[in-house]
Amino acid sequence: MGTYLATSYTIRDRLLQLWNDTQEYYKKEKVKQVCYISIEFLMGRFLQNAIINLNLEENYKKALAGMGYALEEIYEEELDPALGNGGLGRLAACFLDTLATHNYPAWGYGLRYNYGLFKQSIGTDGEQLEKTDIWLDKPYPFMVENHFIRIPIGFCGTVEDYVDPNTKETKEESNRSIWKPSEYVIAQANDILIPGYGTDNTNTLRLWSARAVEELDFEKFSFGDFKGASEQRLNAENLTNVLYPNDNEAEGKELRFKQQYFLVAATLYDIIRRLKEQKRPLEELPDFSAIQLNDTHPTLAIPELMRILVDQEMIEWDKAWEITQKTFSYTNHTILPEALERWPVKLITKLLPRHMQIIEMINWKFLEKNSQVGQNNKSKELRSKLSIIENSWDTLVRMAWLGCIGSHKVNGVSPIHSNIIKDQLFSHFSSIWPKKFVNVTNGVTPRRWLHACNPKLSDLITSTLESDDWIYDLSHLSKLREFADNEDFQLKWAAIKQYNKKKLQRFVKEQFGLDIGVHDVIYDVQIKRIHEYKRQLMNILSHVYNYLQIKKMTEEEKKQLEKKVVIIAGKAAPGYKAAKMIIKLINRVSKVINNDPEIGDLLKVIYIPNYSVTIAELLIPATDVSEHISTPGTEASGTSNMKFVLNGAITLGTYDGANLEIIENIGEENVFTFGIKASEVSQVKQNNIEKGAWNLMPKSLQGVLGIIEEGKFGDPEEFRMILQELKGVDRYILGNDFTSYLQAQKVINETWKNPEKWWKMSIIGCAGSGWASSDRTIKDYAETIWDIKPCPLPKIESNSQLN
Ligand code: GPW
Secondary structure: HHHOOOOHHHHHHHHHEEEEEEEEEEEHHOOOOOEEHHHHHOOOOOHHHHHHHOOOOOHHHHHHHHOOHHHHHHHHHOOOOOOOHHHHHHHHHHHHHHHHOEEEEEEEEEEEOOEEEEEEEEOOOOEEEEEEEHHHOOOOOEEEEEEEEEEEEEOOOEEEEEEOOOOOOHHHOOOOEEEEEEEEEEEEEEEEEEEEOOOEEEEEEEEEEEEEOOOOOOHHHHHOHHHHOOOHHHHHHHOEEOOOOOOOOOOOOHHHHHHHHHHHHHHHHHHHHHHHHOOOHHHHHHHEEEEEEEEEOOOOOHHHHHHHHEEEEEOOOHHHHHHHHHEEEOOOOOOOOHOOOOOEEHOOOOOOOOHHHHHHHHHHHHHHOOOOOOOHHHHHHHHHHHEEEEOOOOEEEEEHHHHHOOOOOOEEOOHHHHHHHHHHHHHHHOOOOOOOOOOOOEEEEHHHHHOOOOHHHHHHHHHHOOOOOOHHHHHHHHHHHHHHHHHHHHHHHHHHHHHHHHHHHHHHHHOOOOOOOOOOOEEEEEOOOOHHHOOOOHHHHHHHHHHHHHHOOEEEHOOOOOOEEEEEOOOOOOOOHHHHHHHHHHHHHHHHHOOOOOOOOOOOEEOOOOOHHHHHHHHHHHHHHHHHOOOOOOOOOOOOHHHHOOOOOOEEEEEOOOOHHHHHHHHHHEEEOOOOOOHHHHHHHHHHHHHHHHOOOHHHHHHHHHHHHOEEEEEEHHHHHHHHHHHHHOOOOOHHHHHHHHHHHHHHHHHHHOOOHHHHHHHHHOOOOOEEEEHHHHHHHEEEEEHHOOOOOOOOOHHOOOO
């Protein structure tokens, strides 16, 4: 830890200087900035990224070696802050890297949770165990507490009529009111410095943590009520204690709602403070800052800005609304109904009484304008479709509706997803505002996801292209295509894969004491949150099937088989029963297969616990086949699919999310595709409902379920819920896709026998991945939504002196 800290502090020193220079420069230039508000930022480790971005890796390696330390080992000492659940939070982190690298004036805004996503381990029965992630126990040199920035955030209380101080009159038509909160919590800024690659520009990720207004109640303390004395502090700090561990599922907890408001209220205060620092009026907010809402978690920013403009800044409603719509844009990341946030009106009224009034006013004005009032069924139906307020089991506020209505642009994250939101989820809005709905395809940062995690491949690409320009302009990778058939290049390419597989092999041996092969073994990897729609269940069931097949084979037949190591990793939300059962089943199957002497090294199934960004950086470069097998129409984009192709893994995927972009860009002949198209899903589901999924299921899968029910993997009762779902409705249509999934696996095994073909596919995949850079994504946002331009810091003496 000591060497890690010492090294980190030297980097932090440099960054602090560059950061100061950058912030001063942005202020001086008065450039338009973007603020990216996200309830999650899944940053991964910091040190290596910073050293690489500052172009100091060689220097540090040498200097440390001189003192007897290996830089790689120092990297390993760093913790990996888990302030996000999965793709949504990691996307935000990739965006920050790109924004700094390409010199955009940008801020990330999020929460500094005391506890990150739980640490996962696997119990003796194969079940997921969860432990608190107390990451702040250790020093974290790259986050600086900014004591000058503390903002009071109100909750609850009452709303009073606005009384004109001159006329002493209340004016209904001004829409103005006075909110008097009854509770306050302080938002404290904690800044993470964001270095860009090959530039001095250093941006800010500002994470808010909650503090009490009064740390200690001295009255209570002096009367001996020690517990009571710190109660307020504990209650306040509780607000940012823990990251909610759900991915693609809305958790309707009061505390989560408070977190969301706390995030946006502190952030807007901060942005407006900076605007006012420049002595600019609030009418200029849309020219001062674009604000991107990362999914609906920060959509309370819309009524909060309206409150500030109307109630505090005395701007009239319509003008305030124009400013608001021009400032915000909203990204939707899912269409799964269980993930679309809807908060009870009752809860909002209690916690944010004024905001609830504002939401109702926004809704009323919107409906007045856009749906003809009438009592016939058709106009009633339209009104209930358009309304922000939904009447179902309770009266609810649809946050996605609020996001659409309050923003000037709404985007999906891949073409198929953007089409679904335009034509289905928000079709009623897109006919009102056809130009509001756009697509911005996701991307990943090539710095972390190729250059840093796969240094050997990075070197090979640089030496082959005779330039490292590709690191900040990934479209250059296309030039690799001409080497796809080159025997010498293929050998080098394959050798690097072997090298990365060996690294993983050592890890598996050290962690689990398990021996896996490297040569002539296909590494087949599926790593992501465990979710029914992502169909890890289909993956493991297919290997039960394969296992049963091998058991029936003669020794001669076995000799013809390809060897495979199947790796699965990912966490399940602690309250998600089906997902936890899937983890248990994977581990039970793994135990049976790995310990069956008749199977030997033909098939191994490994579940790697506690999946994280750091583990992804180890697994992705070592992968031959990566699985992205969601039910078509369910995975908005996926981003690890991009990381894998970039690192020469071949995709085994369905026609879903960004898999379709991979297919489009590298050709379907270079992807192992299977299953039906999104347009066919509803018909299959309907058949399942009408005829019963069991009756439509292929014999192969029926046999597998039979074996589970016989107790081959322990008491079948433990898996009843997932088995019943498969046999009953099979919402994610595993049964329907099972046969073609097995067929795709066969094609993989056949292709593996032909190395020239395999490595050609692998190289073409990488060569055709230029579009998958988050640099391209951010350029799209900057040009089509944010209207911001790069603002590179001029190279000045004081900066260069540091090098
Ligand atoms: F439900 N995504 C995620 F839309 O990782 F909010 N967590 C989430 O809670 C949600 C979405 C939410 C993911 C999508 O599942 C994935 O398909 C996409 O690539 C990623 O967000 C980034 O856009």
